[in-house]
Amino acid sequence: MAMIVAIDDDETIRALIAAALRFEGYEVMEAEDGAAGLALVRDYRPDLVVSDVNMPVMDGFSMLQTLRADPSIQATPVILLTSLQEREHMRSGMSSGADDYLTKPLVFDELRDAVATQLNKHLMRQTAQAQAVGTAIDAALQEQKKRLSRLYEEKLLAELSEKWPSADSLVEDQKFANATVLFVDVVNFPALAEKLSSTELSEVVREFYNNAGDTVYLFGAYHMQFVGEGLLAVFVDSTDTDTVNNGLRATKAALGLITSAQRVQGFLASHFPGRSLPRFEVSVGLNSGAVTLAKLQDALRGKSQILPVGDTVSASMLLQKEANKAGWKIAASATLLREVAGAVKIGRRKRFSLPERSSALDGIELLGLAS
Known part of the structure; x- marks a missing residue:
């Protein structure tokens, strides 16, 4: 006992x-x-x-x-x-x-x-x-x-927004030689939009991003922003997360997002029974490398915003699209895999010829954490 x-x-x-x-x-x-x-x-x-x-x-x-x-x-x-x-x-x-x-x-x-x-x-x-x-x-x-545990709780993204670093507090661009970029997007968003009213669709989107934003935050993302229906997060090494590298924290956040999507599927089934809705699914791209958080000034309104830029960012978004095409939940670059070697379970490998890139990119399917 x-x-x-x-x-x-x-x-x-x-x-x-x-x-x-x-x-x-x-x-x-x-x-x-x-x-x-x-x-x-x-x-x-x-x-x-x-x-x-x-x-x-x-x-x-x-x-x-x-x-x-x-x-x-x-x-x-x-x-x-x-x-x-x-x-x-x-x-x-x-x-x-x-x-x-x-x-x-x-x-x-x-x-x-x-x-x-x-x-x-x-x-x-x-x-x-x-x-x-x-x-x-x-x-x-x-x-x-x-080890960080998987997350169970649904939280409110609006309340979390106050926790993120303010763009006004940054004096200049922030450059990171080694960061991990996570990009997650809803796979079949147009199909859901066709079946649901705008009010219903907003409930579904809010249900997912309430979960997604908090998952990303709790695993130590340094910066987060929405890109269309997608969510982009940047993970860097810092003093309060130095026991777990940014690549592993981003990987665990990605796995948490897959779980969040499964919960939203349950929300769809319980709130819209008999509607024959497409499944709510997401795919994630992960990539590690140099990232710059560029500070963009809005001269008209006197405000500024942060824009993650660099090939690492672009490649992570392209990997997400290729993950969706390949039927993978999570696609990671070989660079990211070196950061988390031995800590994850991997599946298929594929060399992606990504549009708008002169060279192909090695992609690896991430299945979960190693036991």
Whole structure:
């Protein structure tokens, strides 16, 4: 029987979590704050920790950092619980070593699935560690710290817009020698537009981009903007994301966007039954290389905007189109693949003769993260 430590300062919520987990057959120990929970982890060595973030005495982030710094318990998987208002802190928490996070109010089916997933991963890690020695164990633990979990929550893009760097705050063009560009577009948008009214279509678009914008933000995008029905995001290395390189964060964001599209398909099925609508699907292009964020001044209105420019940007948008033609969900360049080698599962390879380019571009189909 797996043992789980549930940490939450709200006694009612903690009791509900414990009851739900015990109903699934797990042994559960409860703690009212991070310090008490950490003591239980050290004394009883549970298989999993489910912890709130905002707590007195020791919050969830401090508990997580202390746990990961202790070699005797650092491999313990941790699921963080947070409210919507705290989500801007989640990227740093996940980069510090959280295995997954869920948002309050909790959906207990999601809690059950997340717990089962982490326990299965933990069992697989224990089996692998039992067969390895020395540096192999250290490498596995380091990899665990860098893993970011898949995202579950739907969020509001309008509220997130305030979080992006302001164009007015940039004095000059920003140049990045190594960045990753992600471009995602709705595959069959014209077909949906033909079947839905403008009001209905706006509901569908909003449903997707509420998910898409937050997914891109939480994986640490530096810049994001809409291009027609598409979304373009630029990922760069920075001080608060230095535990995971920009290529891997962009890849995980791309996989999250595919999941977001699947949720929108469920939204279509439930809100427009019997309409014989085309499936809601997206395709993504990923490319790494030099990118410039050009600051464009609007002399008439006295405002400025940021425009990502460079061959890296153009190639990512062209890769997205070729991914759609090839029936791939995600197409990545060979340059991007070198950034994430060993961390992803790949499928087909193809040399794309892209229009408007003098040379072909090697494309690789990304299927998911390596186990």
